[in-house]
Amino acid sequence: MTIKIENCHFELHTSGAAFWKDKNMLLISDVHLGKISHFRKFGSAVPQKAIAKNFSELTKLVEHFSPAKIAFLGDLFHSSLNAEWDLFEEWVNLVTSEIILITGNHDIISPLKYEELNIKIQPMLKIGxxxxxxxxxxxxxxxxxxGHIHPGFKLNGKGRQQLKLRCFYKSQNQLILPAFGEFTGNHYLKPKEEDQIxxxxENEVILVN
Incomplete structure (x- = not known):
C-alpha cells in the first residue's frame, strides 16, 4: 500500500519495510540480527533456517526496490558479535546501496566494525x-x-476469532514501523480514533481502522 505523508510517497511493504519513493530510500527497523543465534546458544529450540530467512527477506527487498539508500532504524543487531556477523558482512558486500544505521538500544557492536563495511552510523537522520x-x-x-515498539494489532472476528498481526502505526506526526526480524515479538497497541493502523x-497491507 502506498500512503502520502507531507507530500511524499511511502510504499508500505508486507515485510514490514517502507520504501520512500521520492528519496529512493528503503526504511527497515528492528531486524535484530544475531537474536536467533543468541537464543540457540542458550538452548532455545529455534530452527537454524530462521537465520537464513532474515537475510533472504532483506535480499528480496533490495532486489525488488533497488534503493539508492537503505536506512536501518535501529536494533539492526540484537546483542554482541556472533556468527551472524559473518553472514551480514557477506550480505553487505553484495549490496550496492548506501547503508545507514540509526542506532538503537540494542546496537552495542563497535562502530568500527560498521565503518569497515562503509556503513554510516548516526543517532538520527533529518531529511526535510x-x-x-x-x-x-x-x-x-x-x-x-x-521503530522500537514492534507494533501489532489484534483483529477480532464475529465468532471470537482473533488475528494477531504486525502493523504500521500512523498518528498525526509519526509513523512507527513494525519489527522486520524473525522472533522479535509484537506490542499490541490501542489506537486513538484519529490514528491509522x-x-x-501474508499478501498485502490493509488499512483496518
Missing part, C-alpha cells in the same frame, strides 16, 4: 520535514519515522 529515529519522539516540528497480512 522528516526526522528518522529508533525510539519514537514526540515532535510537532517534524514528522517522526521510527495498516495491518500486514
Amino acid at each position: 520535514n522528516f526526522r528518522l529515529t529508533h525510539h519514537p519522539e514526540a515532535t510537532t516540528a517534524d514528522f517522526n519515522i521510527c 495498516f495491518a500486514i497480512t
Whole structure:
C-alpha cells in the first residue's frame, strides 16, 4: 500500500519495510540480527533456517526496490558479535546501496566494525520535514519515522476469532514501523480514533481502522 505523508510517497511493504519513493530510500527497523543465534546458544529450540530467512527477506527487498539508500532504524543487531556477523558482512558486500544505521538500544557492536563495511552510523537522520529515529519522539516540528515498539494489532472476528498481526502505526506526526526480524515479538497497541493502523497480512497491507 502506498500512503502520502507531507507530500511524499511511502510504499508500505508486507515485510514490514517502507520504501520512500521520492528519496529512493528503503526504511527497515528492528531486524535484530544475531537474536536467533543468541537464543540457540542458550538452548532455545529455534530452527537454524530462521537465520537464513532474515537475510533472504532483506535480499528480496533490495532486489525488488533497488534503493539508492537503505536506512536501518535501529536494533539492526540484537546483542554482541556472533556468527551472524559473518553472514551480514557477506550480505553487505553484495549490496550496492548506501547503508545507514540509526542506532538503537540494542546496537552495542563497535562502530568500527560498521565503518569497515562503509556503513554510516548516526543517532538520527533529518531529511526535510522528516526526522528518522529508533525510539519514537514526540515532535510537532517534524514528522517522526521510527521503530522500537514492534507494533501489532489484534483483529477480532464475529465468532471470537482473533488475528494477531504486525502493523504500521500512523498518528498525526509519526509513523512507527513494525519489527522486520524473525522472533522479535509484537506490542499490541490501542489506537486513538484519529490514528491509522495498516495491518500486514501474508499478501498485502490493509488499512483496518
